[in-house]
Amino acid sequence: xxxxxxPAKLDTLVYQAHMAAVHVLRPISRRYDTAEHEYPVELxxxxxxxxxxxxxxxxLNTTPEVEPxxxxxxxxxxxxxxxxxxxxxxxxxxxxxxxLMLTMPRQGxxxxxxxxxATPEQLRRFGGRWAAMAITEPEAGSDSAAIRTTAVLDGxxxxxxxxxxxxxxxxxxxxxVVWATLDRxxxxxAIKSFVVERDNPGLKLDRLExxxxxxxxxxxxxxxxxxxxxxxxxxxxxxxxxxREGFAGxxxxxxxxxxxxxxxAVGVARAALDxxxxxxxxxxxxxxxxxxxxxxxxxxxxxxxxxxxxEASRLLALRxxxxxxxxxxxxxxxxxxxxxxxxxxxEVTLRCVELCGTVGYAEDELLEKWARDAKILDIxxxxxxxxxxxxxxELLGKSSSELR
Amino acid sequence: MFxxxxxxxxxxxxxxxxxxxxxxxxxxxxxxxxxxxTPAALLAAAxxxxxxxxxxxxxxxxxxxxxxxxxxxxxxxxxxxxxMGIALACLAPGAVATALGLWGDADQQAAHxxxxxxxxxxxAALAIAEHHVxxxxxxxxxxARRGAGGDLVLRGSKALVPRGVDxxxxxxxxxxxxxxxxxxxxxxxxxxxxxxxxPAMGVRAAATARLEFDDVSLPAGALxxxxxxxxxxxxxxxxxxxxxxxxxxxxxxxxxxxxAYVNERTAFGEPISNRQSVAFMVADVAIELESLxxxxxxxxxxxxxxxxxxxxxxxxxxxxxRHATAIGSTGVQLLGGHxxxxxxxxxxxxxxxxxxxxxxxxxxx
Numbered sequence: 001x002x003x004x005x006x007p008a009k010l011d012t013l014v015y016q017a018h019m020a021a022v023h024v025l026r027p028i029s030r031r032y033d034t035a036e037h038e039y040p041v042e043l044x045x046x047x048x049x050x051x052x053x054x055x056x057x058x059x060l061n062t063t064p065e066v067e068p069x070x071x072x073x074x075x076x077x078x079x080x081x082x083x084x085x086x087x088x089x090x091x092x093x094x095x096x097x098x099x100l101m102l103t104m105p106r107q108g109x110x111x112x113x114x115x116x117x118a119t120p121e122q123l124r125r126f127g128g129r130w131a132a133m134a135i136t137e138p139e140a141g142s143d144s145a146a147i148r149t150t151a152v153l154d155g156x157x158x159x160x161x162x163x164x165x166x167x168x169x170x171x172x173x174x175x176x177v178v179w180a181t182l183d184r185x186x187x188x189x190a191i192k193s194f195v196v197e198r199d200n201p202g203l204k205l206d207r208l209e210x211x212x213x214x215x216x217x218x219x220x221x222x223x224x225x226x227x228x229x230x231x232x233x234x235x236x237x238x239x240x241x242x243x244r245e246g247f248a249g250x251x252x253x254x255x256x257x258x259x260x261x262x263x264x265a266v267g268v269a270r271a272a273l274d275x276x277x278x279x280x281x282x283x284x285x286x287x288x289x290x291x292x293x294x295x296x297x298x299x300x301x302x303x304x305x306x307x308x309x310x311e312a313s314r315l316l317a318l319r320x321x322x323x324x325x326x327x328x329x330x331x332x333x334x335x336x337x338x339x340x341x342x343x344x345x346x347e348v349t350l351r352c353v354e355l356c357g358t359v360g361y362a363e364d365e366l367l368e369k370w371a372r373d374a375k376i377l378d379i380x381x382x383x384x385x386x387x388x389x390x391x392x393x394e395l396l397g398k399s400s401s402e403l404r
Numbered sequence: 405m406f407x408x409x410x411x412x413x414x415x416x417x418x419x420x421x422x423x424x425x426x427x428x429x430x431x432x433x434x435x436x437x438x439x440x441x442t443p444a445a446l447l448a449a450a451x452x453x454x455x456x457x458x459x460x461x462x463x464x465x466x467x468x469x470x471x472x473x474x475x476x477x478x479x480x481x482x483x484x485x486x487x488m489g490i491a492l493a494c495l496a497p498g499a500v501a502t503a504l505g506l507w508g509d510a511d512q513q514a515a516h517x518x519x520x521x522x523x524x525x526x527x528a529a530l531a532i533a534e535h536h537v538x539x540x541x542x543x544x545x546x547x548a549r550r551g552a553g554g555d556l557v558l559r560g561s562k563a564l565v566p567r568g569v570d571x572x573x574x575x576x577x578x579x580x581x582x583x584x585x586x587x588x589x590x591x592x593x594x595x596x597x598x599x600x601x602x603p604a605m606g607v608r609a610a611a612t613a614r615l616e617f618d619d620v621s622l623p624a625g626a627l628x629x630x631x632x633x634x635x636x637x638x639x640x641x642x643x644x645x646x647x648x649x650x651x652x653x654x655x656x657x658x659x660x661x662x663x664a665y666v667n668e669r670t671a672f673g674e675p676i677s678n679r680q681s682v683a684f685m686v687a688d689v690a691i692e693l694e695s696l697x698x699x700x701x702x703x704x705x706x707x708x709x710x711x712x713x714x715x716x717x718x719x720x721x722x723x724x725x726r727h728a729t730a731i732g733s734t735g736v737q738l739l740g741g742h743x744x745x746x747x748x749x750x751x752x753x754x755x756x757x758x759x760x761x762x763x764x765x766x767x768x769x
Contacts, residue, residue: 308722312695
């Protein structure tokens with residue numbers, strides 16, 4: 001039964017996340033934007049609450065709500081589970097503040113990487129801990145197959161050497177999931193992810209970035225210098241994948257994380273739309289959904305256009321997460337959601353600044369901050385252009401050597 | 405619960421309709437576009453599939469157990485993948501039946517609905533749009549006044565009404581006592597009514613028409629839903645959802661067509677789809693098509709479950725107005741000079757898709 005609505009059972013979660021955004025994140029939003037690299041201590045209490053909410057989500061996941069029989073193809077259940085719950089929570093939190101959300105203790109995307117490929121034993125060891133993800137290198141940005149960090153087995157340990165940049169929460173997390181190659185000449189199949197404890201002496205913090213936005217979130221650059229990790233910390237199988245599928249396994253992480261980043265974009269864009277609507281209404285502008293855009297003021301016409309694209313990105317994100325919950329292949333849907341939401345968030349937040357003029361551009365509103373924060377969402381976890389490559393290859397049946 | 409799976413009934417209907425659309429409508433589309441008319445045989449075949457009476461409840465002889473906006477949207481999408489103009493021609497008469505099923509009183513339903521489930525349902529048309537710039541369906545110029553004999557007198561004109569010329573029954577929007585209102589007009593007995601063909605840029609197979617009402621006298625029973633402003637709002641919004649559904653189907657046709665074309669067409673020694681500048685345009689078509697599809701489904705679902713759907717309908721329409729039009733343009737662009745000729749259907753889709761986010765009325769599902 002086609003029903004693209006957030007299920008009522010998630011109302012409580014959405015409400016709680018929204019309240020956290022209103023009462024915890026928003027009041028400190030500007031402060032940690034200004035005081036870059038200062039740890040937001042207020043988040044420790046909130047993290048406890050989120051841990052409880054996550055426990056609830058885990059509960060949801062083990063007892064998925066199932067569509068009553070007769071309303072859909074027989075024998076197929078409809079699951080609204082962990083991915084959908086995470087997404088709607090994330091949207092609310094990012095309505096509060098994307099930067100603060102990204103640096104929430106124990107909420108790093110590294111956990112998604114762990115969950116995607118970890119063995120049950122590894123899940124027991126690493127699940128629930130604050131994990132950051134280290135993929136990008138100075139010479140390997142979007143081209144993650146080109147990473148040069150090496151992992152060499154030495155006795156019971158892997159020895160990692162290389163350089164990692166743009167590690168979100170890299171300074172604050174307990175674990176860093178490092179992508180490295182077992183054999184540089186073996187291509188993508190040799191790329192594996194390794195869990196490195198943050199206090200490992202071979203993992204050296206080089207510096208923290210100063211950024212356009214999401215300044216509450218630390219972005220760390222590391223040097224790995226003979227960094228030794230137990231061989232059990234290689235996530236998944238140590239076998240070299242002979243085909244592209246091995247790398248595809250690592251890349252599958254993105255099928256779950258890209259809808260989440262789309263959700264972040266949906267959240268920050270809604271923050272800008274909500275505030276802009278308030279400011280326009282205070283200025284005496286009424287937004288009418290009945291009347292054609294061309295017969296209303298330019299501000300209203302603009303606003304409805306932005307809202308429409310925002311609604312599309314929201315629905316695409318929900319769809320991609322729902323597909324994850326139902327174990328439907330969602331590579332295409334995840335990239336479509338990420339591509340649309342990334343560019344929409346940037347456009348919406350920048351246009352909201354424009355619609356509000358000096359009020360939008362000055363620092364006494366958060367509109368200018370949201371426009372700075374939003375831009376990263378069209379870049380990390382795969383840029384707009386990488387999403388387009390993924391989408392086009394899927395649609396046109398192209399290999400990465402044909403469509404480069 | 406969040407769900408995007410159609411029901412078994414919807415799945416079967418869509419399979420049937422899509423098959424009809426691609427096998428029967430697509431091959432007939434070029435000629436129908438040129439002739440500004442859908443062949444009678446196609447219209448009859450669509451009626452046989454029950455497409456003209458999707459809105460008639462089973463209790464009144466309809467094919468569906470429950471009228472469903474979502475089912476209507478899925479059927480319209482499938483049909484428009486064949487051809488948007490023909491889809492509009494097939495579905496437009498049913499709009500009057502759907503409206504009467506929703507808002508007609510017992511007399512109006514008894515008088516008109518049974519005919520829609522017969523082998524040859526009446527040609528009917530829903531007329532809202534008018535021929536002036538900055539047209540606003542909430543600022544109609546067509547007016548009705550109360551005549552001396554208790555009748556209602558209609559004056560004004562309606563533009564680009566699908567299947568307007570051969571209509572036996574019209575549902576016309578006009579202002580009565582300052583409220584937008586709906587009137588049933590039986591064309592055979594309406595003196596002062598003129599119906600003329602009004603060809604346009606696209607959806608030509610739907611035989612769009614201009615209607616002129618020169619003090620047309622109607623019986624008091626012609627007024628539908630007692631000038632209820634909420635009924636009119638919902639009617640306008642439902643029509644926008646229907647146009648968005650047509651756009652989804654036509655945009656899907658563009659995506660399928662250009663995907664095959666850019667893979668086959670070679671230039672500089674390789675398929676043009678190996679170029680990012682080409683491939684990314686196809687990716688964008690897919691992104692905006694899925695956007696429009698989901699927004700349309702959401703509006704339809706809220707409409708059929710009796711929730712507020714005015715805003716979602718407006719948002720879907722905004723996507724149709726901009727992105728569906730851009731998809732039509734991309735379709736022509738990707739085929740280059742070939743796309744500009746009538747050797748390929750993309751030039752027709754370019755013209756048809758321009759209607760989707762712009763025209764008012766004409767169709768509800």
